[in-house]
Amino acid sequence: MPESTHIVQRRLSVSVQPVPKQDAAARVKNFDETYFGFDLNAAKIEASRCIQCPSAPCQEACPVGNDIPGAFAFLEVGDIEAAADKFRETSNLPEMCGRLCPQEKLCEGACVVGFAIRPDGRNEPAVTIGKLEAFCTDSQRKTLGGYPMPRYLPEPTGHHVAVVGAGPAGLAVAEQCALIGHSVTIYEFWPEPGGVLVYGIPNFKMRKSIVDDYITHLEALGVTFVCNTYVGRDITVEDMFAQGADAIFLGTGAGVGNVMEIEGEGLKGVHKATDFLVRGNLTGESLPSGLEEPLPKLTNMVVIGGGDTAMDCVRTGIRLGAERVMCVYRRTEAEMLGRGEERKNAREEGVEFLMLTLPTRIIGNEAGEVVSVELQKMELGAPDASGRRAPKAIKGSEYIVPADCVAIAIGYGADPIVPKTTSGLKADRKALVQIDPSGRTSRPGVFAGGDNVNGADLVVTALADGRRAADGINAYIRGLPKRR
Ligand code: SF4
Numbered sequence: 001m002p003e004s005t006h007i008v009q010r011r012l013s014v015s016v017q018p019v020p021k022q023d024a025a026a027r028v029k030n031f032d033e034t035y036f037g038f039d040l041n042a043a044k045i046e047a048s049r050c051i052q053c054p055s056a057p058c059q060e061a062c063p064v065g066n067d068i069p070g071a072f073a074f075l076e077v078g079d080i081e082a083a084a085d086k087f088r089e090t091s092n093l094p095e096m097c098g099r100l101c102p103q104e105k106l107c108e109g110a111c112v113v114g115f116a117i118r119p120d121g122r123n124e125p126a127v128t129i130g131k132l133e134a135f136c137t138d139s140q141r142k143t144l145g146g147y148p149m150p151r152y153l154p155e156p157t158g159h160h161v162a163v164v165g166a167g168p169a170g171l172a173v174a175e176q177c178a179l180i181g182h183s184v185t186i187y188e189f190w191p192e193p194g195g196v197l198v199y200g201i202p203n204f205k206m207r208k209s210i211v212d213d214y215i216t217h218l219e220a221l222g223v224t225f226v227c228n229t230y231v232g233r234d235i236t237v238e239d240m241f242a243q244g245a246d247a248i249f250l251g252t253g254a255g256v257g258n259v260m261e262i263e264g265e266g267l268k269g270v271h272k273a274t275d276f277l278v279r280g281n282l283t284g285e286s287l288p289s290g291l292e293e294p295l296p297k298l299t300n301m302v303v304i305g306g307g308d309t310a311m312d313c314v315r316t317g318i319r320l321g322a323e324r325v326m327c328v329y330r331r332t333e334a335e336m337l338g339r340g341e342e343r344k345n346a347r348e349e350g351v352e353f354l355m356l357t358l359p360t361r362i363i364g365n366e367a368g369e370v371v372s373v374e375l376q377k378m379e380l381g382a383p384d385a386s387g388r389r390a391p392k393a394i395k396g397s398e399y400i401v402p403a404d405c406v407a408i409a410i411g412y413g414a415d416p417i418v419p420k421t422t423s424g425l426k427a428d429r430k431a432l433v434q435i436d437p438s439g440r441t442s443r444p445g446v447f448a449g450g451d452n453v454n455g456a457d458l459v460v461t462a463l464a465d466g467r468r469a470a471d472g473i474n475a476y477i478r479g480l481p482k483r484r
Pocket residue numbers: 049050051052053056057058059068069110111112113127129
């Protein structure tokens with residue numbers, strides 16, 4: 001048997017290392033991260049399960065093309081710093097992607113180890129890539145006391161880039177442009193930078209201090225943040241050009257929550273998912289005006305939707321003390337688009353899943369407060385345009401469940417205000433901005449990427465768009481007259 005086959009067999013015989021996490025009974029009483037993460041020994045063993053495939057299908061499947069086998073080659077010998085740097089070569093937010101990406105559909109879904117049969121005839125899951133990425137980069141920040149800074153700050157180019165939206169795409173553009181030496185200002189609607197990373201992702205999935213540290217890092221690179229600013233109303237793209245921006249990046253995301261269009265959506269106690277998550281997970285100065293009031297004590301909560309945002313809502317509801325939390329979804333679990341890991345965590349925490357069920361109306365009392373939800377049973381018919389089997393109502397199957405809180409988590413759309421207030425900027429009827437492969441829009445000097453281009457998608461796809469657009473911006477600025 002060739003030596004290389006021996007090495008692969010030895011690596012395949014290493015057992016998967018479990019990722020320690022808080023016990024469900026304990027974690028429902030706090031908002032701390034669910035996963036404790038690997039320790040160094042387990043991380044080294046887990047990294048040694050990687051068989052170092054020359055074609056690296058995991059890297060191919062990663063939207064930012066992380067050199068995963070390269071990082072694991074360092075990690076398995078204990079060189080955490082080099083492993084973390086390898087992830088940072090292609091990703092601005094590896095500790096966040098390691099926690100938030102649906103790895104089972106990306107890198108881990110492509111990992112050869114997940115398909116291989118071990119020498120003892122068993123097969124084992126893919127290498128736990130995401131949590132190793134988080135381990136390496138967390139450990140590096142802990143050692144350095146923050147994100148690694150470049151050895152030398154670049155010479156200022158004299159050019160200015162304005163970024164609209166401090167979510168994953170905008171933050172990546174800001175870092176890449178600041179590293180070139182452009183001055184960068186980010187305009188953000190929310191009171192704090194981070195976008196969905198702060199205002200959408202609950203602490204039990206990712207602690208906010210990771211985002212705070214990254215913002216501190218960007219400030220150290222010279223990036224300026226202007227928060228509580230609604231671009232299109234408080235300042236326009238035209239104003240930014242007039243104030244000296246050479247290029248503008250639009251990374252406004254997709255933050256407009258879809259509605260059911262059923263009776264009772266305006267009742268007190270019925271929330272759009274983001275409003276519920278903001279009020280349930282944030283405090284103090286992070287809270288935007290209108291959402292400062294803490295949520296009242298919950299008893300029966302209904303969450304409508306089956307994606308990751310719905311799981312964030314149900315798990316937040318459990319932590320806020322609701323006695324019963326129901327996740328209502330009109331198809332079956334097989335059609336759910338969110339992460340299986342999140343549904344597993346939600347089930348462990350006591351969430352009740354009502355599949356093949358559609359809310360038909362939300363019922364209130366005389367004070368205008370929600371008291372119950374009418375639900376109807378569904379069955380699956382032929383596939384619809386999404387390729388998933390379409391749900392059909394079963395007549396006469398309606399029933400009522402009590403509810404003092406309802407969260408609607410059925411997807412997001414883009415805000416049309418920037419396309420409406422920017423001349424020459426082409427957007428489609430869903431307000432999604434049209435771009436070319438380098439992120440250029442139809443308006444010269446304006447670039448875009450992330451959810452306001454693609455529709456609601458992943459943190460990592462927004463990040464990949466941001467990096468591409470930063471390259472496009474730099475190429476565009478190189479073509480401008482020099483400014484010092
Ligand atoms: S596919 Fe899996 S085994 Fe192959 S290089 Fe990537 S992580 Fe390693």
